[in-house]
Amino acid sequence: MRRVVISGAGTINALAEGVAQTQAAMEAGRCAIGELAFRDVERLSIRIGAQIKGYDASARFTAQELALYDPFTQYALIAGAEAMAQAGLERAPDPARWGCIIGTAGGGHTTANNAYRAVFAEAKNRVHPLTVPKLMGNAAPSHLAIRFGLQGPSFAVATACASSNHAIGLAFQMVRSGMVEGMLAGGSEAMLNFGGLKAWEGLRVMSPDGCRPFSASRNGMVQGEGAGVFVIETLESATARGATPLAEIVGFAMTSDASDVVMPSLDGAAAAITGALADAGVAPEEVGYINAHGTGTAANDRIETAAIRQVFGAAAELVAISATKAMHGHCIGGTGAVELVACLMALRDGVIAPTIGYDTADPDCDLDYVPNVARRAEVGAALSNAFAFGGLNAVLALRRI
Amino acid sequence: MRPDVQDQVFSIIAREALRDPSELSAEMTLEELGLDSLGLVEVIFAIEETFDVSVPFNANEPAATQFDMSSVGAIVTAVERLMSGGNPSSAVA
Structure with missing residues (x-):
């Protein structure tokens, strides 16, 4: 069977944007959990999370792009661009043999949240015409495919907290078996909004004061947001191109x-x-x-x-x-x-x-x-x-x- | 054409076409301005929001629409007609 490597990695999350910056924050043991800031947060009983701060979507994407890109798509595109650049790729080298799998649980959750607010809470009778293509769970892999010319198998995977691992694992199997030459794979989530957190707090699994895994004092999870995307290809193709396999x-x-x-x-x-x-x-x-x-x-x-x-x-x-x-x-x-x-x-x-x-x-x-x-x-x-x-x-x- | 309606429609179309409103003229078509199908629905949405009207447009049957979008000027006229209540508006929710 073919050997499969990660030849590019990208991320944006509450710790940092960028793999090197995220790893530095992880090595330093930095905590990105803090007070949440979004509309109606005062109506939540859980008000902490790991939110990406200081992020200006309009500085990164045009108004036309933002009409189509929910934050979860934006995060996936940012992470995907970093991964492709590290792998030394501008576009898929063999479009029909490259694809994309992105894990997400909520898809364009922020878009859905805003649209529901408009029609239910504000009694508006119309929402933005691009609401459907913006909120669909496959928006992120679709826009990655468009951006990087990936014409092979592309789809989204929704397995809640395991979505990313399913996406990366499937991509690995597809490259290993020879079904494809390379894949962009990873996951993206942007559910830190009033409706999203209101649903989560109802489950009574959220900590009001912090995330302390494996500690006796632990009292629940704390939600974050962000994306990670990886270039997954054969060892042979990565080395032939002069890319450095990361693992x-x-x-x-x-x-x-x-x-x-x-x-x-x-x-x-x-x-x-x-x-x-x-x-x-x-x-x-x-x-x-x-x-x-x-x-x-x-x-x-x-x-x-x-x-x-x-x-x-x-x-x-x-x-x-x-x-x-x-x-x-x-x-x-x-x-x-x-x-x-x-x-x-x-x-x-x-x-x-x-x-x-x-x-x-x-x-x-x-x-x-x-x-x-x-x-x-x-x-x-x-x-x-x-x-x-x-x-x-x-x-x-x-x-x- | 009412100048205020014309200015606002020009401004909406110009924004979607990434042009300055002064570059637009009444006889220009949306096609000439480079608006694709997504740009078109954005224009319709902005018109509905701005003028509080409902534009009878169905993307499945653009030819059957009773809202004349053959040119920038035609859109202004169609908006004025909608505002005066002279056109059925049940085709779009």
Whole structure:
């Protein structure tokens, strides 16, 4: 089978715009969670989040483009442009053999929120004529395809918090199998608006004061926003073009709990981790870093810990695990893509991002979570976990190259 | 043509066509101004918002529309007619 690498990476999230800047913030253990600022925020009981601040859409896109680009599309285009530039590509080298998969849970959520406000709250009888193409979940991959001339398979994936990992994993499989030559893949989310947060707070899983994954004091997740997009192609095509492979993707597995729609399952998570290792041909002892799903909810962190223990056995004591959501928030459909940036830092730079906000040990979470301070380590292989509402699990396995 | 309506329609079309209103004249067509189908629906939306009217335009049957968009001047006249209530406006929600 063909070897598949990441040859370009891009991100915009609440920590920073840009992969290097995001990695620097992760290494420093910076927290981007703060007071939310948007219309009607005072009517929410949860008022914190990891919001991208100081962002001026009109400085980056024309008015005509903004009529079509919801923030989630804007973020995907910004991340995609960074990734393509790093890969040394202006356009797809072989358009029919390149495509794009973007994970998103809410799609053009801000556009839908604004349109509903107009017709329901403000009793207006019309909304902007481009509301549908702006809010559709496939707007981001479609505009990436238009921008970069990707004429092969392109679509959006919606698996809640696992969307990005499903998107990247599918792209990996398509390149590995020879179905395509290269893909842009990742995820994007922009759900930090009144309607979005109002729905989330109803679920009673949101923390009012901060994200503290694996800590006994944890009391819920904190939502973020942003995108990560990667150029995924064969090792051969990347090196032939003179691009520098950032990491090799070696395995991917997805499972469905097929049980509870919101309560995570140990067996489902463990099966996804086991499957990714088997697909990659990587033994647990070889894995130096796991980017955990680590949401900061009571249930996820306990069950994720148990799943890692079940799969890794004695090797669970040796692996460094961190949950970067404490820094950039839970970017929902975009989160696995933003978190892959931490995996690249571990594999490429030997820097493991910390789990910040860690203050009290929990007997149910008794592994090495790299608390609060980044760590230097040689990492030969890494996993990225994503376990979604709906019981859909997706785990990626990567190797240093 | 009422000057105020004309000025506002010219300004709406100019904005969508990325031109200055002074570059427009009544006999110009939207095609000449480089407006594509998306630009056209944006113009219609802006007209509806500005004049509080409903433009009877269906993108599936542009030829059947009772709103004359054959030129910039024709649009101004059609808007004036809509404002005076002289045209059915139920074709567009």
